[in-house]
Amino acid sequence: MAQRRREYWAERSGAGRLPWRSSLLVAVFTQAATGWVHHLQPDREPVGVAGRLLLLLGPALLLLRHRYPVPVVYGVCAVTLVYLACGYPYGPVFISVALACFSAVVAGHRHAAWGAVGALWAGHLLIGHWLYRWLPPPGDGPAPWGTEGGVTAWVIAVLAASEVVRVRREQWARDRAERKAAERRRVDEERLRIARELHDVLAHSISVINVQAGVGLALLDTDHEQARTALTTIKAASKEALGEVRQVLNTLRAPGEAPRTPAPGLDRLSELIDQAAAAGLTVSVEGEAAARGLSPGTDLAAFRILQEALTNVVRHSGSRTARIRVTRPPGALELRVEDDGPATGGDAGGSGTGLIGMRERAAAQGGSIEAGPRPDGGFRVLARLPLGDTENSGNDGHTASGEDR
Known part of the structure; x- marks a missing residue:
């Protein structure tokens, strides 16, 4: 100091x-x-x-x-x-x-x-x-001792005034250091948010492109129609990825402007399922009605968590099926993604930060992520995101998993 x-x-x-x-x-x-x-x-x-x-x-x-x-x-x-x-x-x-x-x-x-x-x-x-x-x-x-008293009072006054100014300047220095530290934290948090957003956007789309490129190469000489379908899927996935990346970059270039397109949410869950299907993954969903009425932050976090969880199934699991379950216990939104495994054990070409990104997204909303192998085989991701009073009031009683299948 x-x-x-x-x-x-x-x-x-x-x-x-x-x-x-x-x-x-x-x-x-x-x-x-x-x-x-x-x-x-x-x-x-x-x-x-x-x-x-x-x-x-x-x-x-x-x-x-x-x-x-x-x-x-x-x-x-x-x-x-x-x-x-x-x-x-x-x-x-x-x-x-x-x-x-x-x-x-x-x-x-x-x-x-x-x-x-x-x-x-x-x-x-x-x-x-x-x-x-x-x-x-x-x-x-x-x-005269009166003169000495005046000199003593003058010495004390000079020292006291100097100490007051010193304390004030120390407080200014601390405040300025705290403001700089807070600014650095905001910059770091924004950088992590952007990195996480880009990772989630690109990881899923590139996984789909990678799978379809392999299908297209394998069938190029034997099944032209299937190869054409694979190339069409690659085109659609790359177009969507480019659009989302462009949205992120536009936000960076003009931080004060609102995004031109809304952030993705669970209302696009069907698109996510279609993309997973294009990568050869069959996904079943329970509790879609519980995904309604969420705040934008919770909605985006939930969508990205499901997107990353399905991407990890495509990359790392030998299973070609996955199950999504959306429930709404009191005060929270729970997302469960399971597959039957086993893990492929090979290099899937990822960055290794998928689970970290999911945990960061959940923590940013005050929630948590549990991820690990299931006792009977396969892998499970369980996310719990707290809901505000407005979101809870908009639940309309959807708390179970199978009622609104």
Whole structure:
């Protein structure tokens, strides 16, 4: 946190540039106001050439307060202590101390600033109550304790103000870091969402194309009509995949615009079954009526989960049949996809992220996925997606699996 604070302060203060404007302003004001202050403190030493040089040395050190805050705060306090030891009048000289202390505390060197100002305060006490006998002005007595109280109050006020600003800047730095982290998370989540969408779109369509391409090659010389059918299926699957990919890419290019075509949902379940059939997979469905009245997010997630589950059957299962069961227990939508196996065990050419993508989609909706071998053989995917109050009220009593077959 201290390093982050220093980097933040360096960036905000322009550590690569010398703060000459503020330093010049302090120098001019100190020189002008000290002469006026001397009239209010006639018992102090007149500010001669040496005093003017000391008054210039403090603002000159302030030029380096952003690059070297610790040496500057100690240097300014030392110069101020020499100025006080020479018996010159109190007043504007302390502006340089306040500014140096402020810069050191805000830059994260609070202990150094406390130490430097504490040393100045202790030195002032020493001068005012012991060393005054040997220091100008001649015949000076011990400093009044009222003056010491004022100096002490000034030191506490400078340190307190610096700490308040430091805390505020730390909070700004934390807020900015949190905003950047949140932005990175949003970017990562959007990238994962796009990757998941593209995977689901392409995996299913390319699986169908792969199967049909194999059928077409095998029957090209023996059954021209069947080969033509396979090529027609390839054309339709590739056209649909291109359309969905184009929709995703259009969303990327114009993130503020609404999609030109609606996102797929379970109302397109029959198309999904037809595509699976074109890949040689026979799919039976139970509970289609339970898929009605879903929110867009739940509808899309359910469609993609079923799509990926069927794609995995095409790729990895030796079975040519699959069963989909859609149910609606209280507060949830359950999707069950089963096949009778066995697993092919060969390289299906996939990315290996299908189950991961399904789990991510379910988790994004607050749901879960259970996937694994069935006790009697084959494979089962069980997805559970929570439903909102509106979706539950639109259930119309469809909670069983076989009533609306």
